[in-house]
Amino acid sequence: MKDISCKLLVIGAGPGGYVCAIRAGQLGIDTVIVEERKPGGTCLNVGCIPSKALIHAAEEYDRIVHLASGKNPLGITTTKPELDLSQTIAWKDTIVGRLNSGVSGLLKKSKVKMVQGRARFRDGKTVEVETETGQQIIRAENVVIATGSAPVELPSLPFGETVISSTEALALTSVPEKLVVVGGGYIGLELGTAFAKMGAKVTVVEAQARILPQYDAELTRPVAKKLQALGIDVMTRAKARGLAKAGGTLLVEAESGSEVQLAADKILVTVGRRPVTQGWGMEELVLDMDGPFIRIDERCQTSMRGIYAIGDVTGEPMLAHRAMAQGEMVAEIVAGHKRVWDKRAIPAVCFTDPEIVAVGLTPDEAQKAGSEVRVGHFPFSANGRAMTKLGEEGFVRVLARADNHLILGIQAVGQGVSELSAAFGLAIEMGARLEDIAGTIHAHPTQGEAFQESALKSLGRELHI
Numbered sequence: 001m002k003d004i005s006c007k008l009l010v011i012g013a014g015p016g017g018y019v020c021a022i023r024a025g026q027l028g029i030d031t032v033i034v035e036e037r038k039p040g041g042t043c044l045n046v047g048c049i050p051s052k053a054l055i056h057a058a059e060e061y062d063r064i065v066h067l068a069s070g071k072n073p074l075g076i077t078t079t080k081p082e083l084d085l086s087q088t089i090a091w092k093d094t095i096v097g098r099l100n101s102g103v104s105g106l107l108k109k110s111k112v113k114m115v116q117g118r119a120r121f122r123d124g125k126t127v128e129v130e131t132e133t134g135q136q137i138i139r140a141e142n143v144v145i146a147t148g149s150a151p152v153e154l155p156s157l158p159f160g161e162t163v164i165s166s167t168e169a170l171a172l173t174s175v176p177e178k179l180v181v182v183g184g185g186y187i188g189l190e191l192g193t194a195f196a197k198m199g200a201k202v203t204v205v206e207a208q209a210r211i212l213p214q215y216d217a218e219l220t221r222p223v224a225k226k227l228q229a230l231g232i233d234v235m236t237r238a239k240a241r242g243l244a245k246a247g248g249t250l251l252v253e254a255e256s257g258s259e260v261q262l263a264a265d266k267i268l269v270t271v272g273r274r275p276v277t278q279g280w281g282m283e284e285l286v287l288d289m290d291g292p293f294i295r296i297d298e299r300c301q302t303s304m305r306g307i308y309a310i311g312d313v314t315g316e317p318m319l320a321h322r323a324m325a326q327g328e329m330v331a332e333i334v335a336g337h338k339r340v341w342d343k344r345a346i347p348a349v350c351f352t353d354p355e356i357v358a359v360g361l362t363p364d365e366a367q368k369a370g371s372e373v374r375v376g377h378f379p380f381s382a383n384g385r386a387m388t389k390l391g392e393e394g395f396v397r398v399l400a401r402a403d404n405h406l407i408l409g410i411q412a413v414g415q416g417v418s419e420l421s422a423a424f425g426l427a428i429e430m431g432a433r434l435e436d437i438a439g440t441i442h443a444h445p446t447q448g449e450a451f452q453e454s455a456l457k458s459l460g461r462e463l464h465i
């Protein structure tokens, strides 16, 4: 097979890699992208998109179950629905398939050459790829490492038939009767909630003192309340120790120190993700590392000239939109544009029930940083649109510098608040002050009005509370 020489080689076609390659192609850079699985990476194939498809299906099912129970105030009656998870999964797969083709099409349109297979570094400028038709050598002036992340496996709970990762959970064709979720972070709770809504008896085992420990307690309280309402048992300060000899039972060390046995048809382990930095020759380049992650500067440049790294391999926050923004920036840098990472905030969303959005600093973080802040807090119980959606749980919280009212952070918890993340991110990126948000006409009736009201409240000018 003839060797390929190019200006830019991207390894991994997840959101970081494919966006980088598309932008590079648009800029006329001779670009090759290598992917061992399917275009779209974790996010599109086994992450963001399939999980949201499953969550949506579970919400629809749960809504109808709730209506069928007769205990709803809307005056709707219906019969109990049935769920065929294999059909739900087939529907999810069609969405993934459409997006796979979409990414391939966009790469083609940008004249990016796609090589299918696993890449392995020979040296910092040369990669060999095992393709279906033999070994392909690729030489590049610049290389972008975008190999992403994989689920962390617990030594005491190796993945197998009963113990599964999020990838297998998104491909189950029947709802497990009893599901234990080890790890109460966003991935575990999103999937655990979906399976509970689909009828599984779910238990969450979390080692820390509360679920979603990276968010403050005020934000996570409505989620904890809903987990309880769904019948999900949450064990905090509890450690999964392994399977009982008979199998199908998880041994857990409870907060008290005593051993609890949890019967389980499936045990979903969501205790984090590890960067894919080993087993494909990258370690032989001896790049500077930051713990398990590749160390990068504000241009995503690694310690080796001409080698960049983007996305989950570069550390937290491991989010698709961060990877994409890094990818776009690196393509422009390779094209000779002057770019540095100057983003002020990266929104984070938990698609739990209710949803959580966090952008910028929280009150605790601002306090630790020694900033004097003012905080505005507006509950959805005072928001008309939320009432009409039976979504009164939750609030919007805005915090700003006390002296000049520059907004430092915005958080919300509530039904459907993920869609407010764009407004929150924009406000921080544009350097908005409280007066800018308070003075912007927000359409009525929308949940977004709670954002305006939280700004008004922090200024002592609240109107609807």
Ligand SMILES: Cc1cc2nc3c(=O)[nH]c(=O)nc-3n(C[C@H](O)[C@H](O)[C@H](O)COP(=O)(O)OP(=O)(O)OC[C@H]3O[C@@H](n4cnc5c(N)ncnc54)[C@H](O)[C@@H]3O)c2cc1C
Pocket: 011, 012, 013, 014, 015, 016, 017, 034, 035, 036, 037, 038, 040, 041, 042, 043, 044, 046, 047, 048, 049, 051, 117, 118, 119, 120, 146, 147, 148, 149, 166, 187, 276, 280, 310, 311, 312, 313, 318, 319, 320, 321, 323, 351
């Ligand atoms: C269940 C779940 C839900 C999630 N939900 C969200 C969400 O709602 N929002 C959000 O922002 N993020 C979410 N994430 C995280 C998100 O998926 C990642 O942050 C994102 O995919 C990272 O993009 P990436 O390009 O860095 O890597 P990845 O998407 O992991 O892509 C890396 C690609 O590189 C390929 N690769 C690796 N090694 C090689 C090699 N040697 N040769 C060739 N190819 C290679 C892999 O096959 C893979 O396709 C979720 C993750 C999971 C697991």
